[in-house]
Amino acid sequence: MHQTVTRLTLVVTCAAGLTARVPVWAGAPVAEALAPVDPPGGTGPRDAEITTLTEGEQLLAQARRAYAEAATYRDDVTVTYESFSRDAGLLPAERSVSHVRFALRNPGDYRYERWPGDEVLRTAGGASLGGKVTVWVGDWGQAISAPARTPTDPEELSTHTWGTVTFDHPLAPSLLHLDRPDILSGLERVEDVRVEIVGNRECLRLGGHWSGASLMTGEPAPGAIWIDRRTFEVRRFGADVSQMYLASMLDAPGLAAAFERATLLIEFARAELNADLGDEVFAFNPPEGMRVLKAFDLAQATPLAVEPQDVEPGLAPGREPGIVPGRQRTLIGQSAPDFSGDALDGAPFDLRDLRGRIVVLDFWATWCSPCLAAMPSMRGLAERFEGKGVTFIGISLDASDARGAIRDVVARERLPYRQFHDADGAVSGSYRVSGIPCVVLIDRAGVVRFVHVGFGPSDGARLTAEIDAMLSGTDKGP
Numbered sequence: 001m002h003q004t005v006t007r008l009t010l011v012v013t014c015a016a017g018l019t020a021r022v023p024v025w026a027g028a029p030v031a032e033a034l035a036p037v038d039p040p041g042g043t044g045p046r047d048a049e050i051t052t053l054t055e056g057e058q059l060l061a062q063a064r065r066a067y068a069e070a071a072t073y074r075d076d077v078t079v080t081y082e083s084f085s086r087d088a089g090l091l092p093a094e095r096s097v098s099h100v101r102f103a104l105r106n107p108g109d110y111r112y113e114r115w116p117g118d119e120v121l122r123t124a125g126g127a128s129l130g131g132k133v134t135v136w137v138g139d140w141g142q143a144i145s146a147p148a149r150t151p152t153d154p155e156e157l158s159t160h161t162w163g164t165v166t167f168d169h170p171l172a173p174s175l176l177h178l179d180r181p182d183i184l185s186g187l188e189r190v191e192d193v194r195v196e197i198v199g200n201r202e203c204l205r206l207g208g209h210w211s212g213a214s215l216m217t218g219e220p221a222p223g224a225i226w227i228d229r230r231t232f233e234v235r236r237f238g239a240d241v242s243q244m245y246l247a248s249m250l251d252a253p254g255l256a257a258a259f260e261r262a263t264l265l266i267e268f269a270r271a272e273l274n275a276d277l278g279d280e281v282f283a284f285n286p287p288e289g290m291r292v293l294k295a296f297d298l299a300q301a302t303p304l305a306v307e308p309q310d311v312e313p314g315l316a317p318g319r320e321p322g323i324v325p326g327r328q329r330t331l332i333g334q335s336a337p338d339f340s341g342d343a344l345d346g347a348p349f350d351l352r353d354l355r356g357r358i359v360v361l362d363f364w365a366t367w368c369s370p371c372l373a374a375m376p377s378m379r380g381l382a383e384r385f386e387g388k389g390v391t392f393i394g395i396s397l398d399a400s401d402a403r404g405a406i407r408d409v410v411a412r413e414r415l416p417y418r419q420f421h422d423a424d425g426a427v428s429g430s431y432r433v434s435g436i437p438c439v440v441l442i443d444r445a446g447v448v449r450f451v452h453v454g455f456g457p458s459d460g461a462r463l464t465a466e467i468d469a470m471l472s473g474t475d476k477g478p
Helices: 053-068 156-160 172-176 242-247 253-258 369-384 403-412 426-430 459-472
Strands: 072-085 094-105 109-115 118-123 132-137 142-147 187-198 201-210 221-228 234-240 259-273 291-293 340-342 348-350 358-364 390-396 418-421 438-442 448-453
Touching: 053 172, 053 187, 053 201, 053 221, 094 172, 187 221, 201 234, 221 242, 242 259, 253 259, 358 369, 358 459, 369 390, 369 459, 403 418, 438 459, 448 459
Parallel strands: 142 291, 358 390, 390 418
Antiparallel strands: 072 094, 072 259, 094 109, 109 118, 118 132, 132 142, 187 201, 201 221, 221 234, 234 259, 340 348, 358 438, 438 448
């Protein structure tokens, strides 16, 4: 599965939307989700349960309070910008995707990552964290660490990079108490409410208009926000941002005439308020080859060879199969990180017990449509190598309350291999997983030999060849 990706300052990914009750957009282009009265991300069908405006306004108030009072928070955010044209020859249609990962621990610790290439880390609380702001830029192959000047405002980060690294998270103002609106606080008035299922979560979809400042577009926009009825967490946001595009074409009437519309879709994977986040989440671990300096030196800037510039951010659908993020690529040739615990079926599991066997780790999630598309091939591989000294282990990255959904998918897809639920992200973190589906091949000595991110039509044959080579002892690694 392939999708062209362009780097933006605001972001996008694995769309999600497996549904149990109401059909929800599930990875189709944003255009397919756009109905005349629905912003992108809407279900389209009119048989979704309609509820009262009062209930919608109450949930919005509860969500705003929950984000403002959150002690901790983490998520993976994906944002899709898509434009449509009446004349592709004059004004080509565009689809741009990018990704951000964010973790926060009040009163001032946060980690912000943007793909490809940039990571921003701010640790401003506690003696063990040093009260520093750390910025590394993959495009430059450099990192700096300096004292944090303000308790919570991430805008100081741009001063260290001459404005080239900016902090763009659609809920940062609510979480960090910044004096500007965002997608949660920028809804001017709830105009319609309905119940919809997003990624196995029952949400209220609140429709209305958002201020231009809240979308960083400069122009007001109609849209909708999906809020979890139980946890008050934002799961999705969609808006029609056509006015922003048209405003940029005031001096080009021909282009404006060719332009049809533009949409924005933001998805929140594994969004979690008041998560259990330890110091290790905010620790600074520069990738291999990164130079740590007192100040950035652009005259000496050298992009890291291990950080491809054309890779879609993690947890995103349509990543070019075979392209591996730099930090994960450094695992190849190293001992596989050990992990242990109870498997999904309750049986104890320890990776060290599998020494002497080839191990295939399959990282996936119920909300990841490319992962689901790859499952028939993974099932076929597991059956092909049954009894040949090869062990397949599925590792789900779903949230802690999704065990039932995981079991449902495993049963429906008839996956014959053991599943491990990585709800806290410890295993995926140790394997530096930033995109799924992700397959890691480990040899009999416990050494990582191959890593694949994404899954395409030829990947089954490639994995078969690699496992066969490992079994025969002829593989030399990549």
